[in-house]
Amino acid sequence: MRSSNHLIGLMNFLTFLASIPILGGGIWLSSRANSTDCMKFLQWPLIVIGVAIMVVSLAGFAGACYRNTFLMYLYLWAMFFIIAILIGFIIFAYAVTDKGSGRPVLNRAYSEYYLQDYTGWLEERVTTQSYWSKISSCVRDSHVCGKMRRSVNGIPETADMFNLRKLSPIESGCCKPPTACGYIYGNETYWTPGTGLVGADPDCVRWSNDQEQLCYNCDSCKAGVLASLKKSWRKVSVINIVILIFLVIMYVVACAAFRHNKRMDNDEPYGETRMEKAQPSRIHF
Known part of the structure; x- marks a missing residue:
């Protein structure tokens, strides 16, 4: 015993x-x-x-x-x-x-994220306005986008170097405009409109170079948060x-x-x- x-x-x-x-x-x-x-x-x-x-x-x-x-x-x-x-x-x-998962982008090492790829309880929870205002504020306060800045020997990262980076879902969704929008790279978080028409994605007009705004109100940012949670x-x-x-x-x-x-x-x-x-x-x- x-x-x-x-x-x-x-x-x-x-x-x-x-x-x-x-x-x-x-x-x-x-x-x-x-x-x-x-x-x-x-x-x-x-x-x-x-x-x-x-x-x-x-x-x-x-x-x-x-x-x-x-x-x-x-x-x-x-x-x-x-x-x-x-x-x-x-x-x-x-x-x-x-x-839901990231979609590959031509000539890019990173993936992009689309809210329509995510459905169900978690997606509804994240996209609810009362929750998203808190989540987006948290993402902003985490300074995840500011930490993307890189330089080589004191020289800022070029567009070609940026395109070879494997960004996290939140970096890809919240800190830059969608590639389809046709914005031109200035630096990691500063992009200017191209010579052509801005893409049809609603996120194209939501993007802002204001470092307090960026794409925090974009559907791609919500999708990035969902992908990170997953x-x-x-x-x-x-x-x-x-x-x-x-x-x-x-x-x-x-x-x-x-x-x-x-x-x-x-x-x-x-x-x-x-x-x-x-x-x-x-x-x-």
Whole structure:
């Protein structure tokens, strides 16, 4: 029985360690929300799940050490619900980031992003005016466009050099006009209209060389934010899937060990009774 308790204790310790990557993923999303992605509510489910796994695994560890049946029941039921919630979160994360990706541009290393490629709950959430005003303000305050400026030996980057850069979705969508608009490169965030007609894309007239405006009100900027969110969520989801598989294995082993403990507890009185019966009765005179 001691070996079973030791096994359960080890499982809970490993579960505690498994909660660290989940919590780390939530913290990483939080840092992204404060810097580029700017969707500040998305990281909280992961942080809550990570903290919950930590607390529950500590309760299970204590239950195994002190052979507290109540704590073990609490651990098993709580872990069951946490695993179910984590499965739901992974499915949700993949469902809301299922559609949309960058489109390649001729003679350019970077991709461009179009809002019509994204549909569903996340797209509606991002494009809602009340949310977008906060998101665009966050993108502006992150100075992501100002950080695009480069120079070689003190000489500003040329158009050909810029075209060979692999821009992030937000840099491509928010910091420059769409290529189809025909603007002429001045520097990374300053573009002048070409000699021909401006393209039919509504973003062509939304572009501004005002460094506080740029393309922050463009659909391409909203698409860039969605693409950045998709990339961040997919990275975290891969970690979550690995941790989920590990948690399921740990949960199955913990259930088996707990049932073994219960069976041993139930067998002990029965074994004692049989031993008592096997002993010869004493005759009293």
